[in-house]
Amino acid sequence: MQLKTTTFHYILLLLSALPLIKTTSTSPEKQAESLIKWKDDLSSSSWPPSLLNSWSLTNLNSLCNWTAIACTKTNTVSKIDLSNMQITGTLALFDFSLFPNLTHFNLSGNYFRGPIPSAIGNLSRLTTLDLSGNKFIEESQNQFSGPIPPSIGQLRELQYLDLSANSLNSSIPSELGLCTNLTHLSLSSNNLNGELPLSLSNLKSLVQLDLHNNRFIGQILPSLVSNWTELVSLNLQQNNFGGTISAEIGLLTQLQYLRLYSNEFSGEIPQSLGNLSKLHVLYLFDNHLTGEIPQSLGKLTQLQLLDLSNNHLTGEIPQSLGKLTQLLGLYLKHNHLTGEIPQSLGNLSGLWRLYLSANNFTGVIPRISGLTGLFDLDLSSNSLSGAIPSELRMLTRLQYFNASHNNLSGEIPSALDHMFTLSSYDFSYNKLTGPLPTSGIFNNAPKSAFVGNHGLRSHAEGPTESKSSSTKSKSANKNMVSVFLFSFLGFATVAIAIAFFLMFHKRSKIRPQVIKTSQNFEDYESMILQEEVKFTFREVVKAMDDFHEKHYIGRGGFGRVYKAELESGQVVAVKRLNTNDSNDIPAINLQSFENEIRTLTTIRHRNIIRLYGFSSRRGCIFLLYEYLQRGSLGKALYGVEGATELGWPTRDFEPRLSDFGTARLLSIDSSNWTNIVGSLGYMAPGDR
Structure with missing residues (x-):
């Protein structure tokens, strides 16, 4: 197989020869002068110059204190980290020969362009190289493509490898398993395929493994999982992995992030997941999982996000989930869960979102006043009965409440009238009775929020449907329907004619004032x-x-x-x-x-x-x-x-x-979510 872009292959060959390259000593002064020369060649039009103000001739003797620079004990540069600084430029004036002690070189998330110089092979002690998220090219190509070459196995000292967001389209070569010093491996967002080679079980030092958004198939074999005991983050989502989730996954006791969603996993959720006491995020949604939710998940007391939606899970919600007091999001929608909603969920005072829709839950809505942090509550499309509890008014942060398509009865509690945080609600298709609420948050409420409740009535019109209507009124109703139908047909004919006229009236320059939307979220005009x-x-x-x-x-x-x-x-x-x-x-x-x-x-x-x-x-x-x-x-x-x-x-x-x-x-566990973010007048106010 031949690479469409040979640069990537060339880099790997150069790096594999690093131990053979003779290193030379250099002075900190020469390194400082070289970096200043390189900086002067970088564009300052799209990044704040103040970020690298310390790189100057007036500060020549303080190289080790410069921004983005770290040094060895002999005061020579060991690390250059310019990641995410919005820098535009090339590597043409970077003198690799002057930095023999460089171990970390990170230019990710910038706008570097042009070729990657062969002189990069002079970095004989390099352990981390990250050039992702730039615009490096050779001729007309702008992404690495083709297969991952087997020669990558020669990089025996490599600790960090990130080839994400390219167009690589091979399977993973078994030779990658020879890179036994790897701690971080990311091959995400490519077109990689095939099964994972068993040789990856040799990567016992892995802390982060990210293979998401590819086309991998096959099972995650126990022999692989059992050797990755140092893993903190395992991201295999958005692939075609199948088979069962191995019970050996319970051996990964350092794991904090486990994402296996959007695959073809089947079988039951292993009880051994309860051993992952450090887990923060567990995403198993969009698979074919069956069986009950393990009681052992109640041991994951550090868990913040649990999503098991869109599977075929059965049985009841375990009472043990009420022990997950750090939980922020619980998503169990679109399964076949039964029984009552457990009262123990009321212990989750920090919960932000609870989605239980599209299951077979029965019984009443529990008096969930303990969920004081809740923003979203979706109980729709179940078989819940009884009255809507007035205790909902205690959820002072609630913004979204959906109880539609159930068997709820009684009146809508007047206590909800003044829940002014509640901006979206749906009580449709139940068996609710009594007057239609019109005060407080229900003032000018959309009719769609109450449709399908034949016992609800407005103050002016009386009951929306009467079972004691006389035959005479039924006949009158039929006559009114006939009149309405004829009137409607006449009106429709005129409306259609007008619509065709407007469609072909090229002189019209005003667009319809409508809210546009699309069922296809990926459509160009969605x-x-x-x-x-x-x-x-x-x-x-x-x-x-x-x-x-x-x-x-x-x-x-x-x-x-x-x-x-x-x-x-x-x-x-x-x-x-x-x-x-x-x-x-x-x-x-x-x-x-x-x-x-x-x-x-x-x-x-x-x-x-x-x-x-x-x-x-x-x-x-x-x-x-x-x-x-x-x-x-x-x-x-x-x-x-x-x-x-x-x-x-x-x-x-x-x-x-x-x-x-x-x-x-955005993702709650994103590396950015605790930071102050924003740009040029468009700054998020930090609603988390």
Whole structure:
């Protein structure tokens, strides 16, 4: 097999010869001068120059204190880490021969381009090389492609290997198992296939293994799992792995993150998972798992996220889950679970989201007043009965409540009227009775929230359906129906004629004021926009030349921001969410995502930047905002222009926030989620 792009193969051959290359000594002064020369060749148009201000001739003798630099005991450079600094440039002026003691070289998440010099082979002590997320090329290619060459097995000293987000399309060569010093291995988001070679069982030092979003098949054999006892993170999601989940997985007692979702796993969830006492995230959704939820999961007292949705699980919810007091999200929807919802779940006072929809739960809704941290509660499509408990009013943070498609009876408690945090609710298709609520949060409530409850009645119209109606009234009703049908047919004929006329009336320049959406979340035009918006996402993409760099204006914690000037003269800002930093975004329930965005587009506040809507394209998620000039508050206060542009008299201006309510749509265990994030006036207010 031949590589379409030979650069990758060439690098591996060079690195495999590293022990044969003779090293030379160099002085810290020469290294400092070389780094300054390289820095001067880097573009400063899209990254803050202040990040590397310490790299200067006036600071020549403090090399080891420079930003992104670490040194050996002899004061020569051992580590260069420029990751995620938005740097644009090449490696053409980097003198690899002057850095013989370099062990870590990380340029990931930037905009480096051009070829990777063969002189990289001079780095004879290199243990970590990360060039991912850049634009390195050779001729017209812009991604590594073809197979992973077997020669990779010659990198015996390699500890960190990240080849993610390329176009590699082979199986994993068995020779990779010879790299026994590997602690971090990421091959995610490629087109890799086949089964995992048994030789990977030799990688006993692995701390992180990430193979997600490929086309791997076969079982995860016990002989593999049992040797990976140092693993902290195991990400095998979004593949075609099958068979059962091996009980040997319980040997991985250091594991904190286990993601096996969106595969073809079958059989029961092993009881041995209860041994993983350090586990924070357990994602097994979108598989073919059967049997009951193990009681042993109640031992995972550090667990924060548990998602077993979209499987074929049976039996009841174990009472032991009430011991998971650190739990933030519990997702058990779309299974075949039965029995009553256990009262023990009321112990989960820190729970944010509880999704139990589309099961076969019976009994009453438990008086769940202990769930004081709950934001979302979905009990829809079950067989719950009895009254809606008035104790729901104790859930003072609840924003979303869905109890539709059950057998609930009685009146909707008036105690819910003043739950002003509750912005989305659905009581439809139950057996509720009494007056239709109209006060508090139910003022101007949509009829769809109550449809299918024949016992509900409005104050003016009386009962919506009477079983004691006389024959005369039934006859009158039939006559009214006939009149209505004839009237409707006449009206429909006229409406259709008008519709055809408007469709072919080319002179019309005004777009319909509708909220656009799509069932296909990956469609080019899949979107939700505010009613008053007069543009499409296609027009936005065209205005930015398909996200050309010249329209790039900043970077936030979860993505990049672009400026689009439409033909109409309107200017909008587009934030592209960085799904590589939040791998679980694709796993979000798409209908829930659309519902949340639809709610956020209705928010009106003078201090919140208008969210026009969202769209998805090529697997990415885009948020469209009104555009604000003059950048972010941080740049104005502390940037180059701050001293002259923003004096103290003008610092009393009102702040503007964006990403209001959207940050919580991202992965809760993302490496970014505890940081302050934002860019150029589009800063998330930290709603987590």
